[in-house]
Amino acid sequence: MNCAHNILGGSGMDVLEAIKARRSVRSYKEKPVPDDLVEKMLDAARWAPTGGNIQPWRFIVVKDRTLLDLLKKVSPGYLGNAPLAIVICSDKEHSYKVGGQLAKDYLTIADCSMAAASITLAAHALGLGTCVVKSFSHIAVKELLNIPKGVEPELIVVVGYPANIPKPPPREPLDRIVYLNRYGENFEKRDGENMGRVEKTGDDYLFELALFLATSAQGCLNEPPLYGPFRLLDALSRLIDLQEYGGGLTQDPFLRDLKNFVDSKKFLVMYDVEGFKRAIDEVVMRLTTEAKKRYLISKGATRECCGQGMKNPSQENKYGVQNEHASNIFS
Ligand SMILES: Cc1cc2nc3c(=O)[nH]c(=O)nc-3n(C[C@H](O)[C@H](O)[C@H](O)COP(=O)(O)O)c2cc1C
Structure with a gap:
């Protein structure tokens, strides 16, 4: 299972293992998370994709114990005493300026979720546990962390060394959630079918x-x-x-x-x-x-047609083509 710890430099297989083995951890050891690991998680976050590459995310790393306790108090979904929390915010104002309404309303949330996914996987690869938390009071978190107007906290990722790794909560089987081509149609593995090129007229x-x-x-x-x-x-x-x-x-x-x-x-x-x-x-x-x-047939013709009207609009251009466009453009 250690192969999952090679996620940042290993093969595709390691990533697939890590995706399956990661769990939402809600019970942590007191041991602090070293700063170089925090940096690695954030570095993984900034390489996540964003709509239009706008990168609206802003990350607040909370290590201060008093602030962590206060964060927990205003976040009903925040369980366990992790030594670290990464508050993922979106700069809505910047996003609107660069990407318009769609970016502000939708892309920011998708982008921050992408970052959260990268953080949780990187953390897992580094031997850490995480839990994504959405159940928190937005106005309270903004007030506690001095988050300015135009910036919104989207998700909190709680991070620490796991004291207890929960059993995997069940997942729906693929045949209940995946369709082929059209909604409701069974997905069956039949490689190469219908892959022929359609001739276009x-x-x-x-x-x-x-x-x-x-x-x-x-x-x-x-x-x-x-x-x-x-x-x-x-x-x-x-x-x-x-x-x-x-x-x-x-x-x-x-x-x-x-x-x-x-x-x-x-x-x-x-x-x-x-x-x-x-x-x-x-x-x-x-x-x-x-x-x-x-x-333009010649400089002379330009002057002529612009200044005094085209004398002979259907004269040939230098390609020997009857130049009807010339008369349209300069008439
Ligand atoms: C957007 C989002 C919000 C979540 N909010 C909370 C939360 O507030 N509190 C919590 O304990 N877990 C939260 N979770 C974790 C889910 O409960 C967890 O991912 C799910 O039960 C599956 O478990 P697993 O992550 O171990 O596979 C959240 C997860 C996501 C993706």
């Missing part, structure tokens, strides 16, 4: 794109504001793929390159907002430069 692709745009528009109502430009950029990339499926469309190397650029940069939105903004600028500049190449 241009019409399918266009329909898919319409669905993507509609669901993205809906998302824009409450997703993080930066997801709007992210979805549009993604739509641009998907639109260019229409060349693959749409009959009558020619392959356009410029658009293909642009798509590759977009796909290589779009996820910057998750971790480098300034880089993401620069990438959007670059996309606009590439398109604008290309538009100039495609639609």
Whole structure:
């Protein structure tokens, strides 16, 4: 069973063992938890996933015995005398600023739960016991720990060396809680079934794109504001793929390159907002430069059409194509 203690550096098997062996502990030894182990648990917490990588969590490590006793007094669900508690808070104000209403109302809770899961598993790997506590008075905990306005305590994780590890509470069997493909349909293990690729036509692709745009528009109502430009950029990339499926469309190397650029940069939105903004600028500049190449015949023509109206709007561009767009743009 010691293999579970290799969770932070061991194989996938160790993680699975640890997930099953972890228990909610409600009786602890007095022995204090060393600070380097506390740091390891918190380090595991900050590597948990968060919606939009917003990382709204703030952790208060409570070691002061008097404060721990007071915390316990205002938390009916807090059992046992653990020497440490980690209060996981979410910075709702920051979350709203960066991620909008959805992030503030929902993502923060999911994110803090992810952090709690990592803490409990890391603690188990380090030979510690934990118990997640949600039954506490929010206003009392805020008052006791000087938690400012705009920040909310979401969960308390009580930590210590277990005096007693409880038996595993029963779990529902998988066949009662897991369905295959549709709610209510039995899950049966049959690897590889229905995995074939579905051939897509241009019409399918266009329909898919319409669905993507509609669901993205809906998302824009409450997703993080930066997801709007992210979805549009993604739509641009998907639109260019229409060349693959749409009959009558020619392959356009410029658009293909642009798509590759977009796909290589779009996820910057998750971790480098300034880089993401620069990438959007670059996309606009590439398109604008290309538009100039495609639609402006010469500098002289530009001046002519902008200043005095296009004299011959249907003249050929430098690709030898009848330039109807030029008349549209500059008329
Ligand atoms: C969101 C959440 C809130 C919980 N709140 C409490 C609590 O207030 N007090 C408590 O003793 N246990 C609490 N627990 C622990 C559960 O009772 C425990 O996880 C469950 O009984 C399964 O036991 P196990 O963790 O040992 O597998 C909470 C767990 C979660 C995930």
